[in-house]
Amino acid sequence: MTGNSDQADPHSLLFMSVDLVGSTSYKQQKGSDWPRKFLQFYREFPQALAEVQSDVSSVRFSMWKPIGDELIFTCRVNHEAEVVDAVRTWLAAMRQYEERSLSDVPLKTKGGAFIATFPGPDTQATAPLDPFTETSSRDVLDLNDDALRERDRDRFIYDYIGPSIDTGFRILSACDQRYFTMSIEVAWAFSWGVRGLQQKSPDIAYLGERDFKGVWGGRRYPVVAIDRQFEDAVNEAIRGMSSTAAVDVEALCKACLESEGWPSRMYLPKSDFAPFKRLPEDALREHRVRDVDGIENVATELVPAPANAEMSQLPMGDEDTTSEPGTTGTLPPAGSMPESSLA
Structure with a gap:
């Protein structure tokens, strides 16, 4: 983030x-x-x-x-x-x-x-001049921050809200x-x-x-x-x-x-x-903290396997990857990864 x-x-x-x-x-x-x-x-x-x-x-x-x-x-x-x-x-x-x-x-x-x-x-706000140039599904806070850093007036309109x-x-x-x-x-x-x-x-x-x-x-x-x-x-x-x-x-x-x-x-x-x-507080701070917490929660679900784990314990791509209760070191089933972790 x-x-x-x-x-x-x-x-x-x-x-x-x-x-x-x-x-x-x-x-x-x-x-x-x-x-x-x-x-x-x-x-x-x-x-x-x-x-x-x-x-x-x-x-x-x-x-x-x-x-x-x-x-x-x-x-x-x-x-x-x-x-x-x-x-x-x-x-x-x-x-x-x-x-x-x-x-x-x-x-x-x-x-x-x-x-x-x-x-x-x-806060400062940005919008793309050409609506067809921005197709990213990234979080709008990240897109806005990137545009503010770039200061490219050929690509973005800059405003205050x-x-x-x-x-x-x-x-x-x-x-x-x-x-x-x-x-x-x-x-x-x-x-x-x-x-x-x-x-x-x-x-x-x-x-x-x-x-x-x-x-x-x-x-x-x-x-x-x-x-x-x-x-x-x-x-x-x-x-x-x-x-x-x-x-x-x-x-x-x-x-x-x-x-x-x-x-x-x-x-x-x-x-x-x-x-x-008095130092001003970021108007978007709560949203940023919420987004970061969401990413950290996803990360805790993706616990890596121990370095000395046997190869037979790791999925090779064609096995059933669904974990039994109590097992660790395995990825969640295909398609079940939260979208927020795929940014």
Whole structure:
């Protein structure tokens, strides 16, 4: 049984999203002229990100996938300060892209962020590009591990699956042009990182609880966001009128992650904060142990004959190989060997 290639390298990935606001109506109003603006989005936002990112040495973004009018990048993070840098860099890129590329059209951007952790509770998944190239009956965990080690993008599609991914997309659905929504893991790391950098984050906002289908056993999820329009005079006046007490983001996040059934985790190995450094467990560990136990159980049934056994005691291929009760050193009857031992 091969080992999980993720297990030797536990880590967290920060997923960052940017989406176009008003894209559906723009396409319908502009007729055949709309493709150019969206093709520009696929090129010009990454360029804006690269330009802003060049001033920040701690983070490096990589494209995960485009989904229609949305681009999702990933960034590996090892410390809460890197989460702060990544989020601030991303927001700066969104602002720069709006100013340079969307000033002449009725389009804006929105986005959000979430963290997934490997090898558990999340995992990397692979699938063959050509369904006719993989006919092996080997265990799917072994096939997936082999593909992860090969990293052959001409043969396989690589993706991420897990509860953090599912939850993350629910969180992204709650964002809008003003509020950049964050998973609880991102919010906690961001808040703690800002404090460690002796900065302030008055733009963090608590938006209340939302019903996210299938998340946290049906319990309402607390949504934390960064207010991209925090400095707007009207918004500032409204905040002053609010009777809602300020939410302690760190206390909220800590309580969530320690609650029963919380779906996500994060792993920041270079953090100075112990709760962020807990080593993740392999989400597939139980399946691997079960498979290994099955192989070992089969092996105990195949006890080899003693070295000094007489030749007459060993089957030559044409005898009846069925063992009598109490005999040892014989193979099971032909056709009775468990399939799991024939991998």
